[in-house]
Amino acid sequence: xxxxxxxxxxxxxxxxxxxxxxxxxxxxxxxxxxxxxxxxxxxxxxxxxxxxxxxxxxxxxxxxxxxxxxxxxxxxxxxxxxxxxxxxxxxxxxxxxxxxxxxxxxxxxxxxxxxxxxxxxxxxxxxxxxxxxxxxxxxxxxxxxxxxxxxxxxxxxxxxxxxxxxxxxxxxxxxxxxxxxxxxxxxxxxxxxxxxxxxxxxxxxxxxxxxxxxxxxxxxxxxxxxxxxxxxxxxxxxxxxxxxxxxxxxxxxxxxxxxxxxxxxxxxxxxxxxxxxxxxxxxxxxxxxxxxxxxxxxxxxxxxxxxxxxxxxxxxxxxxxxxxxxxxxxxxxxxxxxxxxxxxxxxxxxxxxxxxxxxxxxxxxxxxxxxxxxxxxxxxxxxxxxxxxxxxxxxxxxxxxxxxxxxxxxxxxxxxxxxxxxxxxxxxxxxxxxxxxxxxxxxxxxxxxxxxxxxxxxxxxxxxxxxxxxxxxxxxxxxxxxxxxxxxxxxxxxxxxxxxxxxxxxxxxxxxxxxxxxxxxxxxxxxxxxxxxxxxxxxxxxxxxxxxxxxxxxxxxxxxxxxxxxxxxxxxx
Amino acid sequence: xxxxxxxxxxxxxxxxxxxxxxxxxxxxxxxxxxxxxxxxxxxxxxxxxxxxxxxxxxxxxxxxxxxxxxxxxxxxxxxxxxxxxxxxxxxxxxxxxxxxxxxxxxxxxxxxxxxxxxxxxxxxxxxxxxxxxxxxxxxxxxxxxxxxxxxxxxxxxxxxxxxxxxxxxxxxxxxxxxxxxxxxxxxxxxxxxxxxxxxxxxxxxxxxxxxxxxxxxxxxxxxxxxxxxxxxxxxxxxxxxxxxxxxxxxxxxxxxxxxxxxxxxxxxxxxxxxxxxxxxxxxxxxxxxxxxxxx
Numbered sequence: 112x113x114x115x116x117x118x119x120x121x122x123x124x125x126x127x128x129x130x131x132x133x134x135x136x137x138x139x140x141x142x143x144x145x146x147x148x149x150x151x152x153x154x155x156x157x158x159x160x161x162x163x164x165x166x167x168x169x170x171x172x173x174x175x176x177x178x179x180x181x182x183x184x185x186x187x188x189x190x191x192x193x194x195x196x197x198x199x200x201x202x203x204x205x206x207x208x209x210x211x212x213x214x215x216x217x218x219x220x221x222x223x224x225x226x227x228x229x230x231x232x233x234x235x236x237x238x239x240x241x242x243x244x245x246x247x248x249x250x251x252x253x254x255x256x257x258x259x260x261x262x263x264x265x266x267x268x269x270x271x272x273x274x275x276x277x278x279x280x281x282x283x284x285x286x287x288x289x290x291x292x293x294x295x296x297x298x299x300x301x302x303x304x305x306x307x308x309x310x311x312x313x314x315x316x317x318x319x320x321x322x323x324x325x326x327x328x329x330x331x332x333x334x335x336x337x338x339x340x341x342x343x344x345x346x347x348x349x350x351x352x353x354x355x356x357x358x359x360x361x362x363x364x365x366x367x368x369x370x371x372x373x374x375x376x377x378x379x380x381x382x383x384x385x386x387x388x389x390x391x392x393x394x395x396x397x398x399x400x401x402x403x404x405x406x407x408x409x410x411x412x413x414x415x416x417x418x419x420x421x422x423x424x425x426x427x428x429x430x431x432x433x434x435x436x437x438x439x440x441x442x443x444x445x446x447x448x449x450x451x452x453x454x455x456x457x458x459x460x461x462x463x464x465x466x467x468x469x470x471x472x473x474x475x476x477x478x479x480x481x482x483x484x485x486x487x488x489x490x491x492x493x494x495x496x497x498x499x500x501x502x503x504x505x506x507x508x509x510x511x512x513x514x515x516x517x518x519x520x521x522x523x524x525x526x527x528x529x530x531x532x533x534x535x536x537x538x539x540x541x542x543x544x545x546x547x548x549x550x551x552x553x554x555x556x557x558x559x560x561x562x563x564x565x566x567x568x569x570x571x572x573x574x575x576x577x578x579x580x581x582x583x584x585x586x587x588x589x590x591x592x593x594x595x596x597x598x599x600x601x602x603x604x605x606x607x608x609x610x611x612x613x614x615x616x617x618x619x620x621x622x623x624x625x626x627x628x629x630x631x632x633x634x635x636x637x638x639x640x641x642x643x644x645x646x647x648x649x650x651x652x653x654x655x656x657x658x659x660x661x662x663x664x665x666x667x668x669x670x671x672x673x674x675x676x677x678x679x680x681x682x683x684x
Numbered sequence: 685x686x687x688x689x690x691x692x693x694x695x696x697x698x699x700x701x702x703x704x705x706x707x708x709x710x711x712x713x714x715x716x717x718x719x720x721x722x723x724x725x726x727x728x729x730x731x732x733x734x735x736x737x738x739x740x741x742x743x744x745x746x747x748x749x750x751x752x753x754x755x756x757x758x759x760x761x762x763x764x765x766x767x768x769x770x771x772x773x774x775x776x777x778x779x780x781x782x783x784x785x786x787x788x789x790x791x792x793x794x795x796x797x798x799x800x801x802x803x804x805x806x807x808x809x810x811x812x813x814x815x816x817x818x819x820x821x822x823x824x825x826x827x828x829x830x831x832x833x834x835x836x837x838x839x840x841x842x843x844x845x846x847x848x849x850x851x852x853x854x855x856x857x858x859x860x861x862x863x864x865x866x867x868x869x870x871x872x873x874x875x876x877x878x879x880x881x882x883x884x885x886x887x888x889x890x891x892x893x894x895x896x897x898x899x900x901x902x903x904x905x906x907x908x909x910x911x912x913x914x915x916x917x918x919x920x921x922x923x924x925x926x927x928x929x930x931x932x933x934x935x936x937x938x939x940x941x942x943x944x945x946x947x948x949x950x951x952x953x954x955x956x957x958x959x960x961x962x963x964x965x966x967x968x969x970x971x972x973x974x975x976x977x978x979x
Contacts (some may be wrong), residue, residue, distance in 0.1 A: 164880045168762075168880055171875075176874070211874050
């Protein structure tokens with residue numbers, strides 16, 4: 112009876128050590144909702160007990176119901192016939208169970224049937240579910256569009272669309288991408304127009320729409336005729352009526368349970384969400400914060416599953432008269448995987464908490480404004496939080512999705528030839544992981560997104576504080592390593608800035624962003640090692656590896672490894 | 685509208701029995717094993733909840749057991765049960781199926797007003813499959829055992845698909861009726877997060893008394909009142925509450941005595957290979973005739 116929440120000591124560590132007191136108090140209106148709902152917490156401890164119990168229930172169905180169906184879901188996949196998408200049999204059962212469990216609206220307000228959970232615990236649920244079946248997260252995780260409606264939609268829109276998302280009767284889709292507008296969403300062409308009565312309609316084609324067969328569609332469309340950039344785009348919500356045609360679904364490498372649809376909007380009646388022209392520049396960017404994190408948690412879940420498979424196999428498989436676990440080269444790979452998993456988890460939940468803080472601060476400011484109270488202090492804090500989140504959410508997505516590929520790759524490698532065969536689960540994990548560093552912004556775009564904050568060294572004050580701390584005896588060496596990584600970063604940053612070469616800077620920014628993330632994660636791990644002695648092993652390997660990588664990155668920049676970009680045409684001729 | 689009463693039992697997790705948990709007399713040392721929800725009883729609860737989903741009515745769960753059996757009653761509330769009774773008393777300890785079914789039937793009479801009594805076919809600790817049928821006998825209601833499916837329900841009757849050797853039969857009965865169910869008959873629904881959060885603090889009388897014992901500021905009467913008003917009280921029935929014949933309860937009321945327990949290893953003879961030829965077939969037929977399997 113595996114429970115994917117309780118059986119993971121590192122996840123337990125993060126659950127037990129997350130200080131969420133302020134966030135929970137804000138999201139629960141100082142626990143006022145307990146008067147109205149018998150399942151709302153009465154105080155902080157009660158809230159934590161709720162989160163734990165619900166994650167245990169989630170871990171139970173993940174381990175005992177969803178994971179056993181994953182191979183079937185992968186084999187059957189979602190199917191398409193006569194304009195209609197059908198989920199794999201296992202996916203249908205999974206959705207039914209998640210609905211029975213009442214978690215399809217985990218983060219949505221109670222008044223619409225949701226559970227009002229903070230973002231951190233939502234990310235934990237995504238990790239746990241993705242470990243069982245990565246493709247399911249692309250349905251479960253789309254409750255996020257409900258959150259966008261909560262924040263930017265009207266009360267009527269919420270009342271119309273959210274209750275059925277919470278019961279699981281309806282699922283959602285983010286309908287952004289088009290054939291000519293993938294990474295570059297500013298190029299969206301789908302046309303939004305109004306009739307004389309002011310009713311909006313949508314017309315156009317959308318492609319690569321995850322769960323595009325959903326009943327609630329959040330659509331990015333061009334509402335301002337004659338515009339060509341992001342400022343002419345608005346966000347719309349509509350139900351999937353007969354004017355929304357699914358033309359086909361894609362035949363993909365992985366996540367077979369999640370249908371990826373091509374959609375045609377034939378004068379579909381829609382409602383404007385929020386303000387015109389804010390579609391991309393405000394609402395989609397806000398959605399992306401959360402979507403990046405969702406994919407990161409998905410990537411972590413897949414990585415955890417791959418690691419478990421590799422560890423189990425290594426302990427069972429005997430060669431040369433012993434288990435391959437006992438072969439140093441293999442156990443070294445396993446340790447690398449484990450250290451990556453734990454350092455990634457630290458990053459994910461640290462940044463998830465940051466997103467929570469940011470969102471709670473937004474809610475608070477909204478409330479203060481509505482009550483006619485001053486909110487300058489909160490606004491200043493929000494500004495700072497947004498700046499850091501703008502840096503750390505893409506770093507999280509980049510790090511965790513790239514790691515998922517590396518971990519599943521190594522897990523398959525540990526299986527040897529067996530791992531290449533369909534009979535073993537690990538090949539599916541390797542295929543499923545591959546999308547995580549592509550969708551919701553490729554790794555390259557994450558670097559672009561993170562490079563602003565990195566080049567501006569937005570964490571420098573925080574790092575100064577970390578450096579000024581006194582670390583216990585055994586940690587001094589590691590703290591010194593982190594100082595050295597930071598020194599290499601600052602030196603490399605200076606070099607890149609002074610070079611004033613845009614192309615060079617763009618390529619070098621990957622090295623810079625990596626170095627910056629090493630310092631951030633390194634300090635997280637040092638802090639954890641002070642709480643839990645075993646974590647010193649994780650901190651040690653992570654920081655020593657990072658120092659070596661930072662030296663490599665610094666050397667690449669200093670010796671102008673990418674100087675030959677100027678000669679790209681000749682090299683590639 | 686059909687009210688259901690479901691009999692559930694907390695059992696030792698016998699899937700992990702090692703030498704350490706067996707006592708010298710061959711019985712199981714329950715304290716060494718994790719206590720779990722007897723799975724077939726969970727299926728029985730699922731049947732009752734499905735009746736509630738389709739016909740309306742109330743689902744009441746009953747267990748007889750020690751105070752810690754409240755754990756599975758909370759799980760019943762998480763799944764969707766409306767009320768859960770703990771039947772507990774030192775006088776009930778050591779009961780065999782006869783004494784158990786006597787107490788349960790008296791508790792069911794006390795709760796009253798039901799169309800269905802559901803139970804798992806059997807519990808994994810005793811494997812007797814007797815408590816359901818004996819309870820029905822004592823209640824004077826008909827019973828259908830080994831149920832796989834409720835085919836349909838009217839106001840006064842029900843049709844049930846019952847598993848039999850090599851197939852099934854469909855039986856019709858008047859209500860009220862006792863039904864015992866098989867483990868594959870339905871998949872128990874997962875816990876509802878809302879119900880988990882709402883009922884995680886539900887407590888039985890004994891648990892509240894224990895809380896009061898440990899804290900001089902608390903009084904169990906007041907606690908019961910408070911928990912009842914918040915719908916968090918697990919009603920608890922003792923021998924006195926049931927007004928029953930103590931001589932028919934617990935060890936006293938249990939004629940079953942364990943004479944001896946031995947470990948039996950089942951084994952067959954070595955397989956014999958028969959050539960795929962006319963001569964081989966003839967010798968096989970001769971052998972089967974000899975063993976009186978044929979003819």
